[in-house]
Amino acid sequence: MAINAALTSLTWKGTAVPAVGSASISISRAALDITPIGTPTQQYIAGVSGATATLDLFFDEGDAPHWTMLTDINTATAAGSLVITLQSGTTVTGNAFVTSYEITAQAQSVVRANVQFQYTTDASSTATPVQIA
Amino acid sequence: MLTSYAGITNAIPAARISHGYRLQDGILPAITYELTNVVQQSISGGAKLWLASVEITIIAATTKAALDVLPALKIACGAGQYNLAEFEAVIWNGHTTSAAVVGEGDEQEPAEVTASIDIYYRD
Numbered sequence: 001m002a003i004n005a006a007l008t009s010l011t012w013k014g015t016a017v018p019a020v021g022s023a024s025i026s027i028s029r030a031a032l033d034i035t036p037i038g039t040p041t042q043q044y045i046a047g048v049s050g051a052t053a054t055l056d057l058f059f060d061e062g063d064a065p066h067w068t069m070l071t072d073i074n075t076a077t078a079a080g081s082l083v084i085t086l087q088s089g090t091t092v093t094g095n096a097f098v099t100s101y102e103i104t105a106q107a108q109s110v111v112r113a114n115v116q117f118q119y120t121t122d123a124s125s126t127a128t129p130v131q132i133a
Numbered sequence: 134m135l136t137s138y139a140g141i142t143n144a145i146p147a148a149r150i151s152h153g154y155r156l157q158d159g160i161l162p163a164i165t166y167e168l169t170n171v172v173q174q175s176i177s178g179g180a181k182l183w184l185a186s187v188e189i190t191i192i193a194a195t196t197k198a199a200l201d202v203l204p205a206l207k208i209a210c211g212a213g214q215y216n217l218a219e220f221e222a223v224i225w226n227g228h229t230t231s232a233a234v235v236g237e238g239d240e241q242e243p244a245e246v247t248a249s250i251d252i253y254y255r256d
Contacts, residue, residue: 005176006173006176006178006181007176007177007178008178009177009178009179010176010177010178016177016178016179017177018175018177018179018180018182018255019174019175019177019182019255020175020176020177021174021175021176022176023176023177058174058175058182058253060221085178108224108226108251109224110221110222110224110253
């Protein structure tokens with residue numbers, strides 16, 4: 001069954017983010033090449049996992065979370081919680097830093113902002129950077 | 134939005150601003166408007182952001198008379214609170230001009246200037 005892309009909620013640091021045009025999360029885990037010299041086939045072990053997220057916003061500085069994300073890119077000292085809840089009830093949760101905030105204005109359109117996040121975990125944590133439940 | 138700006142209603146009374154159609158023998162100049170498309174823009178929870186595409190046509194006896202209303206129409210098409218809806222942004226995409234057609238009876242057609250705008254609003 002397909003899931004409607006309209007989200008139940010999307011929050012940054014506990015506050016609902018309005019006017020989100022699109023949201024995407026990329027979870028990756030590197031494959032580390034451990035092929036010995038002279039071995040005829042490649043061998044790998046699984047590396048560590050990481051995740052990034054991207055939001056496309058209809059930018060409005062009057063929407064508090066839009067402004068918070070913009071200031072966080074320079075001033076945040078700790079990762080903030082980014083929680084996305086799909087209509088199916090599935091929740092994607094993690095702590096992330098804002099790593100990029102690109103504002104674009106072009107003719108025949110409104111101002112858009114592309115915001116990128118890097119998920120992270122505490123150094124002592126064994127949890128994955130993003131929890132999907 | 135159109136009837137909220139005196140620059141429009143001074144030139145064209147609100148009674149001559151109508152949705153979709155006007156009477157063929159109606160007094161000119163007049164304005165008709167048509168909602169061509171409404172598309173949801175945002176996916177986040179709470180109030181959704183919508184994009185409404187609208188075409189507004191100024192109808193007048195001559196091209197000049199129609200174009201004379203255009204500056205006021207550009208001003209009228211601005212962000213603001215209109216009745217129960219808040220238009221967050223209004224994008225003026227451009228306009229086209231059609232000259233009047235000279236002829237007899239039903240062959241006659243007035244001049245038209247049709248503007249295309251996009252309205253962003255939240256429900």
